[in-house]
Every structure is written in structure tokens, then in C-alpha cells.
Amino acid sequence: MATWRSPFLRRTLLLSPPPPPFLQFSPFSTPILHSQFKRSFVQCSSLSMEESTSSTPIQPEIPETGRNSRWKPMCLYYTQGKCTKMDDALHLEKFCHSCSVELGESVSGLKNLQKQEFDYFLVLDLEGKVEILEFPVLLFDVKTMDVVDAFHRFVRPTKMSEKRINEYIEGKYGSFGVDRVWHDTAINFEEVIEQFEIWLRKECDGHIKLWREGGDGRLNGAAFVTCGNWDLKTKVPQQCEVSGIKLPPYFMEWINLKDIFLNFYNRRAPGMLSMMRELGIPPLGSHHLGIDDSKNIARVLRHLLTDGALLQITARRAQASPDRVRFLLQNRIK
Ligand SMILES: [Zn+2]
Numbered sequence: 499m500a501t502w503r504s505p506f507l508r509r510t511l512l513l514s515p516p517p518p519p520f521l522q523f524s525p526f527s528t529p530i531l532h533s534q535f536k537r538s539f540v541q542c543s544s545l546s547m548e549e550s551t552s553s554t555p556i557q558p559e560i561p562e563t564g565r566n567s568r569w570k571p572m573c574l575y576y577t578q579g580k581c582t583k584m585d586d587a588l589h590l591e592k593f594c595h596s597c598s599v600e601l602g603e604s605v606s607g608l609k610n611l612q613k614q615e616f617d618y619f620l621v622l623d624l625e626g627k628v629e630i631l632e633f634p635v636l637l638f639d640v641k642t643m644d645v646v647d648a649f650h651r652f653v654r655p656t657k658m659s660e661k662r663i664n665e666y667i668e669g670k671y672g673s674f675g676v677d678r679v680w681h682d683t684a685i686n687f688e689e690v691i692e693q694f695e696i697w698l699r700k701e702c703d704g705h706i707k708l709w710r711e712g713g714d715g716r717l718n719g720a721a722f723v724t725c726g727n728w729d730l731k732t733k734v735p736q737q738c739e740v741s742g743i744k745l746p747p748y749f750m751e752w753i754n755l756k757d758i759f760l761n762f763y764n765r766r767a768p769g770m771l772s773m774m775r776e777l778g779i780p781p782l783g784s785h786h787l788g789i790d791d792s793k794n795i796a797r798v799l800r801h802l803l804t805d806g807a808l809l810q811i812t813a814r815r816a817q818a819s820p821d822r823v824r825f826l827l828q829n830r831i832k
Pocket of ligand 1: 573575576581582583584589593595
């Protein structure tokens with residue numbers, strides 16, 4: 499567990515002075531901190547960077563409001579802490595190196611904001627039917643209404659032959675042009691969880707940690723947000739069983755955004771794209787590339803928050819028998 503250290507952590511330790519504590523470890527940050535990052539970047543990985551292997555859009559470039567004037571595909575080495583081209587202007591021009599889904603207006607100008615129970619939301623959108631292939635989590639800060647950090651890993655199946663993995667990845671990620679980056683970076687699910695827990699234990703805003711081991715094991719001031727119940731009700735427990743690990747305690751409850759949407763707007767939207775359609779938000783990136791879908795879900799989340807929705811836990815496992823999931827809202831998408 500202690501053996502993995504983010505290349506960003508390593509870099510920051512080497513190149514003081516450090517930015518504020520939480521963001522200093524982050525592959526994503528506000529534009530200002532991001533430019534600090536670019537200036538001080540040193541090569542942190544021996545992986546080669548193939549431009550053609552970053553995410554390619556199926557959507558035309560659609561401008562978002564305000565400062566997000568031109569959409570670019572994410573650099574998928576960068577999202578995993580492994581981009582070696584941070585000093586290459588052409589590369590930076592071509593690929594996005596920030597996870598922000600920022601608003602075009604200041605948060606203080608928004609009238610309908612509710613006081614939320616949580617300070618942070620962890621937007622999670624897994625990919626992979628047989629085994630998990632991608633594990634993207636975006637850290638959404640309720641104060642700034644933006645994504646301030648991310649944890650993203652491609653996941654290598656454990657119970658599949660090499661031949662089947664290759665076919666599977668070519669079929670799924672080949673169509674987005676990101677199969678090469680998948681092969682370059684994918685690690686086993688157990689390792690992903692170890693690295694994720696290091697990420698969760700980082701300092702945030704100088705003092706908050708999203709999770710501490712011990713106690714009831716729940717997140718601290720944060721909740722997972724998913725689009726549906728499948729990710730945390732079905733897929734993570736299944737993958738834990740396949741990988742021979744215990745279900746981590748922070749996966750015991752979550753917010754299904756579709757249920758929040760239904761209860762707040764009183765309209766049924768059975769999927770991410772239908773929620774976006776209902777809200778008039780154009781989807782960006784490649785649908786079913788987990789990191790792009792997570793960003794789109796974060797944009798739906800931001801829309802709900804700015805319209806005044808209260809985000810509460812919608813599903814919780816019973817402590818005594820974790821197989822039992824209780825759904826907490828009466829109206830829900832089944
Ligand atoms: Zn890059």
C-alpha cells in the first residue's frame with residue numbers, strides 16, 4: 499500500500515514551494531494552479547505518449563458556457579498522473595489537462611443554492627461489463643461548484659485471458675482511439691483500490707480528509723454520486739469478489755442522480771443522456787468513456803445543485819448484512 503506514490507506528489511516534494519495542501523497532489527486544479535504546475539513539471543514517467551491514443555470525441559466541439567470556450571479531449575495519461583508532454587505546447591493545445599467543468603458565472607451570483615449536507619461529491623462512473631475496465635472518480639466541490647480533483651485509472655481484468663482482454667479492449671476502447679493508453683496504464687483492481695485509498699486520505703483544503711480508516715469507514719463530508727445504482731450496488735461488489743478483496747466500507751451508501759432528478763424535477767430520465775437532454779446540456783466527449791461520462795454527470799450534478807436540489811443519500815447497505823440495499827427515496831427509477 500505504501501509503495502505507490504503519485505508522480506505529482508514526488509514532483510511537488512522535489513520542487514518547492516508547494517501550492518495549497520490539497521491541490522498540490524492533484525493532477526487537476528484551477529487554471530492558476532495549473533499554470534504553476536506546468537512551469538515546474540519534470541518528467542515523471544517512462545511511458546511514451548501517443549497523441550492518437552487520447553480520447554477522441556464523437557460529438558462535435560460544442561462550446562460550454564463562459565470560460566470553457568473550446569472543448570478538447572482529455573489527455574488520458576495526464577488523468578492517471580502519467581503525461582510526459584507537459585512542456586509540449588502542441589500537445590497542450592490539442593488535449594485537455596484539467597478536469598474542471600466550471601461555471602460561466604460566479605457561484606455567489608446563483609440564487610437557488612441550497613445548503614447541502616455534503617461538502618464534496620465523488621462522481622463515479624465505472625466501465626466494463628464482465629470486469630471493471632475503468633474507474634474514474636471526480637471530486638466535485640460544493641463551494642466552487644466545480645471539479646477540483648480526479649482519480650482515474652484503467653483497470654486490467656484478473657480472470658480473463660490475454661487474448662480475450664485484447665479483443666475486449668480493442669472492441670470497447672479501440673473505437674474511441676484510446677486502446678493504446680489503456681494497455682500502457684491499466685492495473686489490477688486491488689491496486690486501483692489501494693491507490694484510490696491513498697487519494698481519499700489526502701488532505702483537502704488544508705485539513706479535511708475525505709476518508710479515514712477506522713470508525714464506521716464512511717466518507718467524511720462527502721458522498722458518491724452515480725448515474726443509477728449499478729456501479730455501487732452491483733459492479734463494485736462483484737469485482738471485489740472476483741479480485742478476492744472485501745467490499746471497502748466507503749462503498750456502503752451513495753446518491754443515485756437519476757432518483758434525485760426524478761424527485762426534484764418530477765420528470766423521469768432513465769439515463770445520463772436523457773437527463774442532459776431534459777436539461778438542455780449538450781454532451782461532451784465520448785459516451786461510455788468513463789472519464790468523459792463522469793464529467794458529463796458532474797455537469798448534470800452542477801445543474802441540479804444550481805437549480806436548488808438537495809443531494810441526499812438515496813441507497814444504503816445494511817451494516818449487519820451488506821447484501822441488503824435500502825432505497826431511501828420513495829419515487830425512484832427502477
Ligand atoms: Zn498530456
